[in-house]
Amino acid sequence: MNVRTLCLAILFAGEATGYEIKKLSTEGEYAYFVDASFGSIYPALDRLEREGFVTCRKEDEPGKPSRKVYAITDAGRAHFVDSLFDLPAPDVFRSEFLLVVMHADILPKPVMRRAIDHRIEQIEADIAKLRQIAQGNHKGGPQWAIDYGLDCMEHALGYLHAHRDELENCSDLGTASDPSQPGTSRHAARIAAE
Amino acid sequence: MNVRTLCLAILFAGEATGYEIKKLSTEGEYAYFVDASFGSIYPALDRLEREGFVTCRKEDEPGKPSRKVYAITDAGRAHFVDSLFDLPAPDVFRSEFLLVVMHADILPKPVMRRAIDHRIEQIEADIAKLRQIAQGNHKGGPQWAIDYGLDCMEHALGYLHAHRDELENCSDLGTASDPSQPGTSRHAARIAAE
DNA sequence: GTTAGCATGTAAACAGTTACATGATTGT
DNA sequence: ACAATCATGTAACTGTTTACATGCTAAC
Numbered sequence: 199m200n201v202r203t204l205c206l207a208i209l210f211a212g213e214a215t216g217y218e219i220k221k222l223s224t225e226g227e228y229a230y231f232v233d234a235s236f237g238s239i240y241p242a243l244d245r246l247e248r249e250g251f252v253t254c255r256k257e258d259e260p261g262k263p264s265r266k267v268y269a270i271t272d273a274g275r276a277h278f279v280d281s282l283f284d285l286p287a288p289d290v291f292r293s294e295f296l297l298v299v300m301h302a303d304i305l306p307k308p309v310m311r312r313a314i315d316h317r318i319e320q321i322e323a324d325i326a327k328l329r330q331i332a333q334g335n336h337k338g339g340p341q342w343a344i345d346y347g348l349d350c351m352e353h354a355l356g357y358l359h360a361h362r363d364e365l366e367n368c369s370d371l372g373t374a375s376d377p378s379q380p381g382t383s384r385h386a387a388r389i390a391a392e
Numbered sequence: 393m394n395v396r397t398l399c400l401a402i403l404f405a406g407e408a409t410g411y412e413i414k415k416l417s418t419e420g421e422y423a424y425f426v427d428a429s430f431g432s433i434y435p436a437l438d439r440l441e442r443e444g445f446v447t448c449r450k451e452d453e454p455g456k457p458s459r460k461v462y463a464i465t466d467a468g469r470a471h472f473v474d475s476l477f478d479l480p481a482p483d484v485f486r487s488e489f490l491l492v493v494m495h496a497d498i499l500p501k502p503v504m505r506r507a508i509d510h511r512i513e514q515i516e517a518d519i520a521k522l523r524q525i526a527q528g529n530h531k532g533g534p535q536w537a538i539d540y541g542l543d544c545m546e547h548a549l550g551y552l553h554a555h556r557d558e559l560e561n562c563s564d565l566g567t568a569s570d571p572s573q574p575g576t577s578r579h580a581a582r583i584a585a586e
Numbered sequence: 587g588t589t590a591g592c593a594t595g596t597a598a599a600c601a602g603t604t605a606c607a608t609g610a611t612t613g614t
Numbered sequence: 615a616c617a618a619t620c621a622t623g624t625a626a627c628t629g630t631t632t633a634c635a636t637g638c639t640a641a642c
Contacts, residue, residue, distance in 0.1 A: 199486070199488055199491065203491075207491060207494075210495075230485065230486065230487050230490050230491075231486060231487070231488075231490075231491055232486070279495075279498065282491070282492050282495055282499060282503075283499075283503055285506070285507065285510050286487075286488035286489040286491070286492050286507055286510070286511070287488045288514050289485070289486065289487040289488070289489055289511075289514070290484065290485070290486040290487075291424065291483070291484070291485050292393070292424065292425060292426070292483065292484040293424050293425070293480075293483040293484075294393055294425075294480035294481045294483070295480040295483055296424050296425075296537050296540070296541075297393065297397075297401060297424075297425055297476070297480070298476050298480050299533050299536055299537045299540070300401075300533045300534050300537050301404075301473075301476055301533055302532055302533030302536065303532040303533050304473065305476060305477075309476075309477055312479070313479065313480055316479050316480070317480070317483075320482050320483070338496055338497040338562040339493050339494045339495055339496030339497050339559070339562050340494050342493055342496065342555070342558060342559050342562070343490050343493045343494050345555075346490070346493070346548075346551060346555070347490075349547075349551055350544065350547065350548055350551070353543075353544065353547045354540075354544055357540060357543055357544070361536070361539075361540070364536060365533070365536050368532040368533050368536070
């Protein structure tokens, strides 16, 4: 999904500024969709306004930076709802962690351990964030999405906890570095630095 | 992760042509990482060769299209393994399906049902693909990655089956279209067409 | 006095997709 | 005859990121 649709989705739920859209897409309830930067959001809102899908109202409160509050139009609403009727594109799951996992056999144990710990912390942070979002009283679709997300994340976290030993035991040859492999010069130093 | 790293990861496991890398990244064992097109793979291999991370051998078998078989160099191996020592970037999960779910309340039941059916089919296809990959005898890291992937997907599938009714019951107002909302003109036609 | 948060925007650079061009072989 | 698979490559385009520029307020 692109930034355009993200903007429409957020504005469909209520008015917002570019700044707020950024926050919602990176930290808030819309983080499942796109992780947009200012450099893509502001131009997208400009274009949506030119196309008549959103309107813009400038707010100048003294003592505060002026802000441009965007609102969706009837045409925008129609366009967005219409796109929901299309069959959704397949879910995307990308994991650099799994790339590391696939090479557990050639990585020193401490490196693998650190990667697992890091991944666990990330999932825990994601769960905490979702739980916080869940505080607001949602219902119907939004509530279902939250429950689904929490359930999947908790399951993945449980799996990691239950099976991390197996993963760590793939790599018990060298605790620091294996000099028989090329390019390991920097590795020992990195591990030593911890 | 970018196409460059994908190429190195695949070549780390063995020689391959650009064509084979494409297949592995879209259908095979590396689909967790990047979904690359020819337009990105061929230039990436060119650049990796110029930089000395891979070498290229041209194979001309009569009666077959000539192919360029790439192999990783020691420098490439070192570069790749080194990158595995970095803390992996957070996993990415993006779901258009969940965007539809979040608007279940305003979507007609048949649309929601179709979206759920479609999502279930996708997960089932992904599971089937992973099971097929699992046929090859993997061990250690790669085996762990497969088991993890299967477990997470099966869990998500189970959740969908167990909770799809709740989701469908969010939208029981209009079975086809709701004329009180703007922009629903095309919707009725779409539903009717099924 | 310095960091963090609020707030908008632009330009250059980069990554990647899409569409096109080419052509042989194998299977239906 | 037609489609699919194998196989490489380029050019134009699009979308997005990064870095920069600006400036005010509130908290520490």
